[in-house]
Amino acid sequence: MWTDVSVVESNSDRWAELEENGWGALIGWAAGTANLRRRPSSDEGRSVTVTVERGGAAIASVEPFTTDDRIIVDDSIDEYLQEAGVPARPRGWVWLIRVPENYPSGQAFLDRINTELNSSQPAPVRPSGWLAVMQEVVGRLYEGG
Numbered sequence: 387m388w389t390d391v392s393v394v395e396s397n398s399d400r401w402a403e404l405e406e407n408g409w410g411a412l413i414g415w416a417a418g419t420a421n422l423r424r425r426p427s428s429d430e431g432r433s434v435t436v437t438v439e440r441g442g443a444a445i446a447s448v449e450p451f452t453t454d455d456r457i458i459v460d461d462s463i464d465e466y467l468q469e470a471g472v473p474a475r476p477r478g479w480v481w482l483i484r485v486p487e488n489y490p491s492g493q494a495f496l497d498r499i500n501t502e503l504n505s506s507q508p509a510p511v512r513p514s515g516w517l518a519v520m521q522e523v524v525g526r527l528y529e530g531g
Contacts, residue, residue, distance in 0.1 A: 412520055
């Protein structure tokens, strides 16, 4: 399914960027190809804050985001998806979810998805348990908007 997702070149306020983690990737999978888009990503100019503890004190520094950092992030997402029974995404893309018209912003829609998911009872523990919950929640939110 990932390779069937359309490519977009520019941003739109009707498309929200999914978080760059397994949770965001699984939400994208639950939304389906009709509600998902992708655009090429770039780590150029990106940085990370590295915190090291020395003598009981936390020392933070800002460092460039490296190729190794990218591999760690992508591998982590792939592992999460694999645990959910979902194939790995192609690498090198930013993933965007369609924002229904009744939401004022992409962040409002993502916040609603997360609120609904976090109130699920009983809450699944493993990614494999979250997939069905995400499909139900995301599907219901699209039906309402």
